[in-house]
Amino acid sequence: MYDPIIKELFPNRKSLYMEQLLSAPTHDSFELPESYERNDALWKRHNLDYLNGDYNLSHTCSHYGQNFFPSTFARKALLYLQLLCSVTFSEKHYTIRKDLPSYLIAQTFYGKGLLRYDGKEYTLVPGDLFFIDCRQKHEYFAVSKKGWGYRFIHFDGYSMSEYYKKILESGNVRFTFSDTSHFQELFKELILINYGTDSNKEVITNRILTDMITEIFCQLPQYQDSGSPxxxxxxxxxxxxxxxxxxxxxxxxxxxxxxxxxxxxxxxxxxxxxxxxxxxxxxxxxxxxxxxxxxxxxxxxxxxxxxxxxxxxxxxxxxxxxxxxxxxxxxxxxx
Incomplete structure (x- = not known):
């Protein structure tokens, strides 16, 4: 199942199964600045070994993928991207992991998934996203026979721990946005600005990520018009x-x-x-x-x-x- 956002932004892009992706001589459908092996070494140098956990990634179909190695300025002063992807997984897909220095926003566009995090379970259907701190133990997996498709952002930043405290105060890490929401437009903008070669894209990315978090905050009880007595x-x-x-x-x-x-x-x-x-x-x-x-x-x-x-x-x-x-x-x- 295609990601409708990727289909809209890149109508001619071909999706590839991971096995094809890693064996392909070029990476037209998966934006890797260098070879996979080189990226793997860079991830580990930045303590970002995404595969350091228990996984089932069989029959993974990648619609879009881009990884990032932010500048020193971005790491010290901004919210910055680490990984931006859109993928459809088989019904056997699962991830169990902890101690990854990254925050993760993952939004379902196909099928159904389930997240276990901080002692709670969250069912995820199209439009739902989860927002977690990957330093904490987390596990998520497909619960649909047709598989599970989601687009996701791994990111971090100097201010994220304070941002995330507000999320934890709400007692909820699942949020829902419609296809016509401002959040979806921000997701598209994030993909487009980082697909290009703009010299200021780290600064613009910081603004977009901040706006996305703000949209999530607006769903928190403490930031809504509560109709209080x-x-x-x-x-x-x-x-x-x-x-x-x-x-x-x-x-x-x-x-x-x-x-x-x-x-x-x-x-x-x-x-x-x-x-x-x-x-x-x-x-x-x-x-x-x-x-x-x-x-x-x-x-x-x-x-x-x-x-x-x-x-x-x-x-x-x-x-x-x-x-x-x-x-x-x-x-x-x-x-």
């Missing part, structure tokens, strides 16, 4: 006006005339944070301003923003900013 907005207003005071869950719940257990659960559901994480974020934001623009001592700042325990303030600030309050003040005083 009115009391959630009122509670946020209350906390923003009183976070420097000594607050207890009982006092907060009384303000809402609701059970503290109900308030805690619903607040986390609609904001993605616990009540006290929300309060701490407000306090740290005020501490940042005071450290930058006032001469108050660090202990006085801790008192003013609502921390009775100065050590607790130090720990909370350092955890969020990855530097101590004094180091933060010193850093900003240099500007």
């Amino acid at each position: 009115e009391f959630i907005a009122e509670l946020c207003d209350y906390l923003q006006n009183s976070f420097t005071q000594k607050l207890t869950l009982d006092k907060i719940a009384a303000e809402c005339n609701l059970s503290k257990f109900y308030v805690s659960r619903e607040f986390k559901k609609y904001t993605g944070k616990t009540i006290f994480n929300y309060i701490t974020d407000l306090r740290i934001a005020l501490a940042q301003r005071l450290l930058r623009y006032s001469n108050l001592s660090i202990n006085d700042i801790a008192d003013q923003i609502g921390f009775d325990d100065h050590n607790g303030f130090y720990r909370a600030f350092t955890q969020r900013e990855e530097m101590s309050p004094s180091a933060y003040r010193k850093y900003w005083k240099t500007f």
Whole structure:
């Protein structure tokens, strides 16, 4: 089964079975900059041995493939591609792997697959994609007698660990996009810009990958218009006006005339944070301003923003900013 995106972009491209691909004297249908053996050596040099795991790749039909060896600048500053492919596999296909320094987005266009990841199972039908960190153990396989076809992107980047924390917070790694979605247009754009020889394609690729992740984020509960109850907005207003005071869950719940257990659960559901994480974020934001623009001592700042325990303030600030309050003040005083 052809990938409709590849068929649209390259109507004359011929798909090849992997056995043909690796024995062919030229690689017109699979964009390899050098020989397969040379690429295999480069993958291993970059600790990207994609075949370091358990696989069944028999009767693999490749519709498109391109691998990448990003520049030093891209590896240090951008989201960058490692592998971009479109493939149809037989019903026997499976992959079991871990410890690959790469993130993977794989979108089904044919048949049916199943992913096991982070203690959960996800069924994948056309339009569905999964987004995983390949450092964690993962396994996926065809569950359709007609096989399974999916297009996929292996990529990485300096900011990806923070991006991916948001995915994990949602408790879901499967997302769905229609054929007419903006995500599909971005996928096409990604293929086209990297098919060409533009000197700025790494920078444009960074933008496209960021846009694709943004489209995925827009399906996360914490970034959707949740239709939250009115009391959630009122509670946020209350906390923003009183976070420097000594607050207890009982006092907060009384303000809402609701059970503290109900308030805690619903607040986390609609904001993605616990009540006290929300309060701490407000306090740290005020501490940042005071450290930058006032001469108050660090202990006085801790008192003013609502921390009775100065050590607790130090720990909370350092955890969020990855530097101590004094180091933060010193850093900003240099500007």
